Amino acid sequence: MIRAIVMDIEGTTGSIRFGRDVLFPYARRRMAAFVRQRGEDPAVADQLAATRELAGEPEADRERLVAILDEWIAADRRVTPLKALQGMIWEEGYRRGDLTGHVYPDAVEGMKAWHAAGIPLYIFSSGSARAQKLLFAHSEAGDLTPLLTDYFDTTTGPKKEAESYRRIAAHLGLAGHEILFLSDVVDELDAAAAADFHTTQLVREAGMITGDHPVAASFTAVRLPES
Ligand SMILES: CSCCC(=O)C(=O)COP(=O)(O)O
Numbered sequence: 001m002i003r004a005i006v007m008d009i010e011g012t013t014g015s016i017r018f019g020r021d022v023l024f025p026y027a028r029r030r031m032a033a034f035v036r037q038r039g040e041d042p043a044v045a046d047q048l049a050a051t052r053e054l055a056g057e058p059e060a061d062r063e064r065l066v067a068i069l070d071e072w073i074a075a076d077r078r079v080t081p082l083k084a085l086q087g088m089i090w091e092e093g094y095r096r097g098d099l100t101g102h103v104y105p106d107a108v109e110g111m112k113a114w115h116a117a118g119i120p121l122y123i124f125s126s127g128s129a130r131a132q133k134l135l136f137a138h139s140e141a142g143d144l145t146p147l148l149t150d151y152f153d154t155t156t157g158p159k160k161e162a163e164s165y166r167r168i169a170a171h172l173g174l175a176g177h178e179i180l181f182l183s184d185v186v187d188e189l190d191a192a193a194a195a196d197f198h199t200t201q202l203v204r205e206a207g208m209i210t211g212d213h214p215v216a217a218s219f220t221a222v223r224l225p226e227s
């Protein structure tokens with residue numbers, strides 16, 4: 001029996017293009033002004049300190065920090081301080097009405113059906129938990145947060161390491177084989193399978209790299225394992 005479903009965001013619940021063409025450029029355009037204006041806020045200052053530490057540049061001033069963060073955005077580094085700062089910038093964007101979270105209609109339909117069937121739904125994404133909540137709260141389909149029980153991000157661990165999935169299972173109080181993980185990325189699915197999770201790969205575009213996992217073109221094609 002599947003007792004929980006854990007979902008990736010980019011390429012799974014929503015399109016990769018939304019991150020690449022909308023969210024990431026939005027944060028990139030605003031990062032310098034955000035660091036200048038909000039750099040003293042404790043939550044921002046903590047992430048700037050974490051950026052200095054991760055970059056190995058304890059003396060980095062604000063200008064240098066913005067340059068480091070810009071390099072990380074360009075390289076699509078999925079590191080916690082960048083993801084936390086991006087989340088804070090997106091929060092402003094959602095509140096201003098500049099941003100609306102993209103969620104595939106089939107993902108909305110699948111999430112509603114599983115929720116109605118009593119299966120708790122979780123997100124595991126590189127985006128910060130706060131950014132994840134915002135995306136689903138301000139989605140094109142309205143506020144989807146009532147469908148979601150909890151959110152995991154890189155503070156739980158990298159998505160390509162089995163230990164992260166063992167931590168999620170322990171947090172949920174479930175065995176790996178009671179959990180289904182949905183993602184578009186084979187390395188993430190391999191890591192989840194190594195933690196004994198059931199897996200399904202969302203293959204939403206032709207030509208994607210696939211592995212040894214069941215595949216589904218949409219949430220409506222996802223089959224829940226019986227045992
Ligand atoms: C609200 S998360 C926005 C997208 C993002 O920042 C990201 O890193 C998505 O990563 P995923 O693990 O969902 O592919």
Ligand SMILES: [Mg+2]
Binds near residue numbers: 009010184
């Ligand atoms: Mg993904």
